[in-house]
Amino acid sequence: MSAETHVAAHGEEAAFRHHHFVNAEQQFSTSKLGMWLILATEILMFGGLFVGYGLMQSLYPEAWVAGHHHLDRIMGAVNTVFLLCSSYTMVMAVHSASTNQKTKTMVNLLLTFLFAAGFLVVKYFEYAHKIHDGLLPGRSFTYAGGGPPQQAMFFGFYFAMTGLHGFHVLVGMGLIAWIMMRANRGEFSSAFYTPVDLVGLYWHLVDLIWIYLFPLLYLVS
């Protein structure tokens, strides 16, 4: 891979470097490579839903337009802002960890966690509203307001996509909490902050998927 031949002569490096890596640099880029492979599988997993969405949207565009009118654009936009800001605080946490600023790392991770929680709270209100109105997938669709019957399928995609995404947000919160505990124990420094970086990559992917979900679900017309 990278042809860098920095033979880092750090004495403290031995504390975290596994023996089968040439140096800490190689260990770091190997971990990142592995994380990117995981992210590629995540993209393909969500990809199945995106493809299904695209095909059905091309068959029943009028049902998609009718369905999206039941979604609250403002709530969707607020959640977009929450996730974008959380991505920013996450990258700041990685930056702080890589420059030995423990307090800043902790504060930024906490902010990321809170933005994620805010996202789920908004999502809870949206789901509660949909369930109350009977805007549910397939046979559970009991909405009395009329419109194209394929709206039931639109809400199938809505709940499958936002549900899988919401689950990823929940997992991300767990990971962030775990990283905070480790940061609090002083495990990270400029020489070693790989876990912060990898959780960061995961978190940005969650943000990335929402960047597409928001216009596709809330802003069709």
Added chain:
Amino acid sequence: MSEHVHPSSSRIYLIILGFLLVLTAITVGAAYVDFGSFNLIIAVLIATVKATLVAMFFMHLRHDPPINAIIFVSSLIFLGLFLLFPLIDMQSRDKVVPYGLRMQTQPAAQQPAPAGGAPAATPAPAH
């Protein structure tokens, strides 16, 4: 080792966040204007610009070894193929079926909804 791993100073992240928020405002604003079928295309294009910013700066692809970007982009290319072939099939299936065996393209639109709620209708099987 830290000097060359994250060469970008932290200010660039704030600038990128600013761009992302502005683009979000533009997408929401554009959704209130009727461009016909272009609305979806515009929204997806803006989302792609946002995704590129996140990947390049927040995910550090700009400074990473190229292999990470290759993995990322190839997963997107395969996703594109995944979408492309069923789409070609669905849009053109009707044209290659001999006249008289042509399937109904919009089966449920005019018919009354069947009992037991709305069907999650799959496309009518080619007959």
